[in-house]
Amino acid sequence: MGEQCGATDSGTCPECGALTDNTEECGRCGVIFSRRETLLDRRERERADGTRRTAMRRYRRKLAAVFMVSVTSFLVILVTTAYHHRELGSGVRVVAGWFTRRESSPPMYNPSDKRFLDHARQCTVLIESPWGYGSGFFITPHLVVTNKHVVDYDYEDYVEYKEQIERKRRGLDVQRRDIERLKTDFQELKDDPHKAMLRIFIEQLEDRYHREKNDFIGKEIVYEDIRARIESPALRILLYDGTELEAGQVQLGYDFDLAIIEIPAADNPYLSESPPGADLQQGDQVFAVGSPKGLRNSVTAGIFSGYRRSSPNDLGYLQTDAPINPGNSGGPLIDRFGGVIGVNTMKYLDAEGLGFAVPLAAVYQEFGHLLP
DSSP states (O other), X not given: OOOOOTXXXXXXXXTTOOBOOOSSBOTTTOOBHHHHHHHHHHHHHHHHHHHHHHHHHHHHHHHHHHHHHHHHHHHHHHHHHHHHHTSHHHHHHHXXXXXXXXXXXXXXXXXXXXXXXXXXXXXXXXXXXXXXXXXXXXXXXXXXXXXXXXXXXXHHHHHHHHHHHHHHHHHHHHHHHHHHHHHHHHXXXXXXXXXXXXXXXXXXXXXXXXXXXXXXXXXXXXXXXXXXXXXXXXXXXXXXXXXXXXXXXXXXXXXXXXXXXXXXXXXXXXXXXXXXXXXXXXXXXXXXXXXXXXXXXXXXXXXXXXXXXXXXXXXXXXXXXXXXXXTOTTOEEXXXXXXXXXXXXXXXXXXXXXXXXXXXXXXXXXXXXXXX
16 A cells, blocks of 8 residues: 555545545545645634624624613603603603713702892892882893883883873863853952852862862972983992992893893892702792882792693793782792792782792793893
8 A cells, every 4th residue: 555645644535535645636536635625624714604603693682682671671661750750751851860960859958047048139139210119130140130110111101191191281271260260250240149159169169279289280290200211211220239330231021021131340149040959839938039119138038829820831920928019029039049930020919918920931931042
């Protein structure tokens, strides 16, 4: 037997099993041993690659299954949270908060700590307009929020008052001419009981005329004062310490009794919204800051009585029993944490404990383009 094939230890062809001493090619089946080894190596590599690809596919299927389970669990939690909050939006916000921060707990309230009231007074201003006093507060270092009726006189009321003055003037002129005519008639009468009765009647008319004229003079002075002020509607802005600031541009609200005043030269402390978690509830203590009757830096306290809306989508008013008097208009209504929640606006004159404030959301609705 000759030299064995280099591909086997027994000198046989690995393909057909024939004995051969040729180390390169089998004389019986013609297989070339080097090519056969190359082919077998390639097949082994392909088999190994196929095993790896199969393992990768199995891994991807497992990963996809885990992802689907996670997404399903997330949606179940989201829907459950929305159900408990009674609206999907609340559920989305709460769940989204898990990825940014833990759900905020309500801030702690210390009834004995009233430093927030000192800050609120420093942020509140007295506004002196041509027709009276009002309040306002800084919502940024350069912008003061107040009521529209504090800085803008109702021109229709002015016109009506002017017409009342004119009607009263004409009425007094008629009374004066009637008295003069009766006096002339009195001089022409002979002395008899009718003349004595006419004299008494004339005296009564003159007494009435002088009373109404004195009343008219007072109203005319008021009218002339209002007219002069309207022609030069300057505003005085007084800070907590009595410093007077120059008012810049004034913008009036469209839907609400609100106005905003630019204070160019100011860099003052300002009021912000309440901290996260400080949701306003009925019965919570609130404070009205302002200048009732021109008394600066006054604070009155009460509770939040509820929202008063004409429709579910209406911002409405915040109702409180905190005293809101003339001069408080435009000042801030703040909660027990020192956050501003509304703009004091009005009260019922024929009832006690019924005050109202425009919600802070209305300020952003009217002047959001000016606020950060």
